[in-house]
Amino acid sequence: MKQYLKHDAWKIIEEGFTPANNRISESVFSIGNGRMGQRATFEEQYSGDTHQGSYVAGVYYPDKTRVGWWKNGYPEYFAKVLNAPSWIDIDVSIEGEVLDLAKAKVENFKRELNMQNGLLTRTFIATLPSGKRIAVDAKRFCSMADGEVGAIRYAITPLNFSGNLSVVLPVDADVENKDANYDEKFWEEIYKSADIDRAIVIAETKKTKFHVCTGINFLTKENDKVKPVVAKSETRDKYAAITFNYDLKENITFSIEKYAVVLSSENHKKDLLVSAAEQKLRSIKTEGFDRLFDAHQNNWLKRWQGADITIEGDIAAQQGIRFNIFQLMQTYTGDDERLNIGPKGFTGEKYGGSTYWDTEAYCLPFYLGTTDEKVARNLLVYRYKHLQKAIENAAKLGFTNGAALYPMVTMNGEECHNEWEITFEEIHRNGAIAYGIYDYIRYTGEEKYLTQYGLEVLIGISRFWAQRVNWSADKKKYVMLGVTGPNEYENNVNNNWYTNLIAAWTLEYTQQAIDFVKIDDKAAYEKLVKKVSFNEKEETAKWSDIRTNMYLPEDSKRGLYLQQDGFLDKELLTVDKLRKEDRPLNQKWSWDRILRSCFIKQADVLQGIYFFEDRFSFDDLKRNFDFYEPMTVHESSLSPCVHVILASVLGYKEKAYEMYLRTSRLDLDDYNNDTEDGCHITSMAGTWMSVVKGFGGMRVRDGKLYFNPFIPDQWKSYSFKVEFRGRVILVNVSKASTDIKVISGDPLEIIVGEEKELA
């Protein structure tokens, strides 16, 4: 844990330069626009500890898998987010001295990320070894208005001298992934060119053959007035640059505006990349930094309108929640159904793949609540487009007849992960994908989605469940053996309650979907039946048998749902009995010890109760929460939010707030000592849920919006906005009152507490 960032309602601020924190700051101050982004590394050269990382959404590399012991069915490769060609570098030398903060005396250093408008600013005064002092003001953004555009304004003021400045403005595709399994580089050069006013490199990923075309041009100014320079060009392998010299005059500010375009073959024909890049480069240079920034800023302001959460009386919490929302919004903008929410977004490259069950279980509600319905819908369509791959994935594991098992981790629909206990057994992810469809329709009311895409996915998943269970002659029930539930601190267990529950629910929901689609669009239904060779009578009869005879382990004496068979054989301890030096368990205990202990990594039975809340009584919830919560170590960042939501229902205000604190500033305060690798993007959605569904008690039932807010004692007031069926609703909660109103769109019946009101 490190708390060196200043508290501010809208800004992340680092004052003073501490090289030891540099990598953490590089993660936290990352900027992106859904299409591309990069860590907050310096424009000028830096020989200290840094992790240069630029990323382009959807561009990945299938790195050869590394395993100790191969198991049949493992994927051949692990799709990795790629460290992409960099456009941010501005190499600066003054009278032959390189500007390098590792070698200069640095004063007045300030790094600032304005979350309201997505502008990264860095200012400092550097004294070079020769004694020359310069002031630098560097501003950078990745345009939210045009995902292929970025810009930097880098202003240098010589404070105690006049002298020659030498500048190199490169596009550098000679980059590597820190997490490469076999120390390979993943890019090859396809094209490069540089002349006096632009430099372009097209790099191709090995194997996947993505082309990324990165181009830059520039403009120079003296005290804000355009001041042309005589430029040259320079190229080497995977590298093209413009270089120039300029005579700095004492106290006269010289600015370099570097404009960049990043175009990928995902969105352009490969042979048109260069001309498209050139055209766009011309146009953005004409537009200029300020107008580009205006468009960018306006886009951010609009996004905040539907998504902001305010907290009064707790500036750290205010900053924390906005940081979470900011990161989510710049990671995924939802206008491309081929993209998804990577676990590190554009802030680092740890963990491969981009898509986990986090998307459906945690992120979907955030995007549903904060932006246009289309955004969440695209997340569903993403899975629809991967259905064939999910069927192939299941076939690899021996399933037949169109049964679909979605991957645990994926980039393109194929499985990337390779631990058998997760890859093959953590199959509850399939349930979350079905639940995502349900959750989307519940929120938006767009049942039509079932007809267009949803039912086909549901049939694939239901077929999987039907084959994955087996009849236990002993229990006279259907059982599901050898699974790993959401609580990954158990592996290969039998009858994980959550998994069995969501499997049975999927079978039921699929039946409802069939019933709906048959009425909604008979022809579409018949087409689908044919397409997937659906034997409705036989298959649904089997499904019905399974869901009514599914075994769900219980301790009826205590009124508990059992996480899995045999849970009560464990030594039932509570987290408060653990020694401090044993935490976190996954760094201190061997795996077998973790497995046989009762300690729970993340909500499991409670995740099930959260998903299907309406099926359980208050007393059910209370008994199970009181039993499982004290055993839960929350060593997954995805866990606390569910506990906040359930504790809120139970009126456990202190517990809810305690859990909330665990997530809201996870990265800002480097809680787990790993922020330097990148931020925990998907769990940020959990923080949002903690406020909106937890403290705010938001629910949708039968097409109606419910709130049941309370306010943590530590806060004066808080407010949040949600988008719901064409409206924006503003919820204001203070100690004294709750105020809920529709601030945009038609009036809406809203149920607060359990009292209805028209807002």
Add this chain to the structure above:
Amino acid sequence: MKQYLKHDAWKIIEEGFTPANNRISESVFSIGNGRMGQRATFEEQYSGDTHQGSYVAGVYYPDKTRVGWWKNGYPEYFAKVLNAPSWIDIDVSIEGEVLDLAKAKVENFKRELNMQNGLLTRTFIATLPSGKRIAVDAKRFCSMADGEVGAIRYAITPLNFSGNLSVVLPVDADVENKDANYDEKFWEEIYKSADIDRAIVIAETKKTKFHVCTGINFLTKENDKVKPVVAKSETRDKYAAITFNYDLKENITFSIEKYAVVLSSENHKKDLLVSAAEQKLRSIKTEGFDRLFDAHQNNWLKRWQGADITIEGDIAAQQGIRFNIFQLMQTYTGDDERLNIGPKGFTGEKYGGSTYWDTEAYCLPFYLGTTDEKVARNLLVYRYKHLQKAIENAAKLGFTNGAALYPMVTMNGEECHNEWEITFEEIHRNGAIAYGIYDYIRYTGEEKYLTQYGLEVLIGISRFWAQRVNWSADKKKYVMLGVTGPNEYENNVNNNWYTNLIAAWTLEYTQQAIDFVKIDDKAAYEKLVKKVSFNEKEETAKWSDIRTNMYLPEDSKRGLYLQQDGFLDKELLTVDKLRKEDRPLNQKWSWDRILRSCFIKQADVLQGIYFFEDRFSFDDLKRNFDFYEPMTVHESSLSPCVHVILASVLGYKEKAYEMYLRTSRLDLDDYNNDTEDGCHITSMAGTWMSVVKGFGGMRVRDGKLYFNPFIPDQWKSYSFKVEFRGRVILVNVSKASTDIKVISGDPLEIIVGEEKELA
């Protein structure tokens, strides 16, 4: 499966050269002497498919572990048997043409391994591209009389020409392991020298710093008469050689005798290696090939005296059983307690480490039955010497107070394996190590072993079990959660019956051992108590509580011991229902599918019944055998022998014979299509047990020897010898009669069937 080797009672014979089989033959024809050995690669150069492999016992390299996902507690490295410097090469050129069987026309090729005297012979006629024909007769052995000595006689007869022969006799330390995790070479040169009559290289292993000194000299003969040649020397990195030329005369046989010594720093001071090697080289050259071979042969003949098994009426079975015995005897001679029985012996380098639970569970009975008691005793002392490492290993996993967990795979006492479900959970190995002590004492009567070494090991293991169980408030029994039993087609199960049984038994046997040692040598006991801080009263009270309240899963309705909790939830199928294309399961099914199926890789409940036979009734055995046997796929080579033994007890003669067939010619017929990697050494002991304990029904009870033989219908007669407490007993079984007699040593009461007789 490949059946190209000729059947012969004492020899393994390959006739005709089939390059596609070469690697298999290299494994099968391997020779060794307990200290060193090598694959049956050619002396002359061979550019075809080959796997050059020489090995020196006890010399290993800790290769950096390769894992997909690191788990806390994994070992940093994986100890590998090293491919060692080679002394067998004889590079031959005739008039500038290299002799290379991949490039010559080969006739009359014959490779023959005489198992009676451990001589490898290869003869062939090669026609070189130029048309020159030569006959070659190459003989090679690794001396059983002196483990540091090897010799080759390589005779060349030019059949249709006279001409210049050029010969290079190298020591080559520039070798590599095929299974290196990161393609590194593991040897560095420390010393080399070559002159006209000897070449020596000392190579050092990286990290472990073992020195291996390999030296050679030679003698040349013309038609069996010494014929000196003018030699030169040649060296390069990690390589030293003697070279010479000789004028071949048509139809005159020219022989090269290459003598080799292989000395390791395990047995010599590093700085004395060169002088020791030089001295030994001089002495063996003086001795000469024939006398060295005589000493070697006599040693083999003596070994066979106590160990041979004859089978009449089935030459394939006869050859198979002798091959198994031959390999076991040349892999481990038992005169060095630092050595153990590697899974591939000197026949290949697959699987790292040298010691698995195979040693105690399968190999110990073989060495007890076929050779001096000291041999088996050294296997026990090996574990005693690793006790501190086993305690450290357990401490890594969170155990305290001197609890010992022996590694799953080891070379020097440290764990090498890195799959959590095996490394951390397949803890029944600890029980086998305790059982080994019991089994040794049962056979030899040497209870004193407990006082000297045994009890200390037993206390360490018992302490482990006592901490590994936990009290289940639900079952009101001690349970053992999260283990992998002998059947590795189940992982992380609760209450594996076998593991719980052997744990409870260990606690009981440790108590008996305490009682014995206290009386046997009070002072030694007290010394031990102090050494290991043994709180006898408290610890044994706890042990007693655990063993009397240990949970052993049963199905009382059916009278079955349940392999683990929940076994009856599985779909209970039998192996005969599996499709052929699904076998072997571990190559065809994904791991989760294997895990949730009922199919059993190797004896598990039945292993327990076999170990503790006297505690179970005939009916118990029958019910469990009838239940589990049909589910067992025997995809471990260690499985069938236990089934042979139990089927024999039950009178299931056909089943016993069927199971026997699965192991006896496993490598000779390349049953699993993997003999090219090396032979399955440890399972060969199971083949021996199948005959002696299975068909022969040998048991030791209360210090008395029992036999209860039957003869498979397919055989005319069979006989075997066993060593027992200073005697050699010969058992002859024919269709008509059983004849058992002591052929060496004092008379002995032997119980046959259940009738006593004095033999």
